[in-house]
Amino acid sequence: MRTLILFRHAKAVRAHEADSDEARGLTGRGKREAALAGAAVEDAGLKPVLALVSSAQRTRETAEVGLQNFALETRIEDALYHAALEGIWDAFTASDAESVVVVGHNPGIGELVSTLVHQAHDGSKLAREFSTHFPTAAFAAFEIRGELLRAAGPRLLTAWKPDRD
Template sequence: MTCTLFLTRHAKSAWNTDAPSDHARPLNTRGRRSAAALGAWVREQSSPPLQVLSSSAQRTRETYDLMALTAPATFTERLYHATPEILYDVLREATQPNVLLLGHNPGLLAFAHDIVKHPPPHSRFDDYPTGATLLVEFDIAHWAEMQPHSGRVIDFVVPRELLGE
């Protein structure tokens, strides 16, 4: 058995906004284009996500909506600026074998480095820019069995590559 994870950082958000808080910041124009391109890429994969676990922030909600995935999403405050430890806890509670986890740096970056056996040979993996998505597979039957440094990288993409920028 295998479990497959799409680890996605939210798309580019707007900074010059009158949003009342960081949690309420929306995506900017580039972020909206990027989220749609990421969704197309995710849907093309051989094992698309069956469950989405996402931060409750506005920019993660918009990213999910624009990705146009068929997998249902659970939005949780626990994933808003979550540490790697919280990301492990939330993922270990997943009920489906193919999951998309949608969140924020710096926790997402640290988590990505902690879960893979070998990092992908990509120049942007070390900073995990907005919209970056790691596709990683684990030789486990259930997420509760997940251990650090056990993931096999299948792919890593950033939106600029998908948009040809």
């Protein structure tokens, strides 16, 4: 069995504050929440060994800040920039690492979380919430038992989102 951690990038600057969408970096809040998310991954006992990261500035910064305490290989992948859920799944299954974190974007990453939550038949409050909305700096970790998305046999291990009260 493998572990897939889906991690949405943290809060980025607005579009007009950067030269392009791909060049949008994190805000101060985004950097703080990325660090909190990384601590939550660590506190959950997850040990990713490979990070697949979209080429966008905000995802690279999220990975740099949020995953700094892990000894892992990081691959920046252009194909993950605004990838659909199938593209994210394909990137995961193409790797041979036992525990993979993918740092990406909505809607694709949120749609994959929703699909896996549905397949896992997890009725927890957070799982239900994530099936309709996957906020910035959130992550969801799944145990994956298969290679085909339709037959992945996932189990939601843990999930986290920033507290924004």
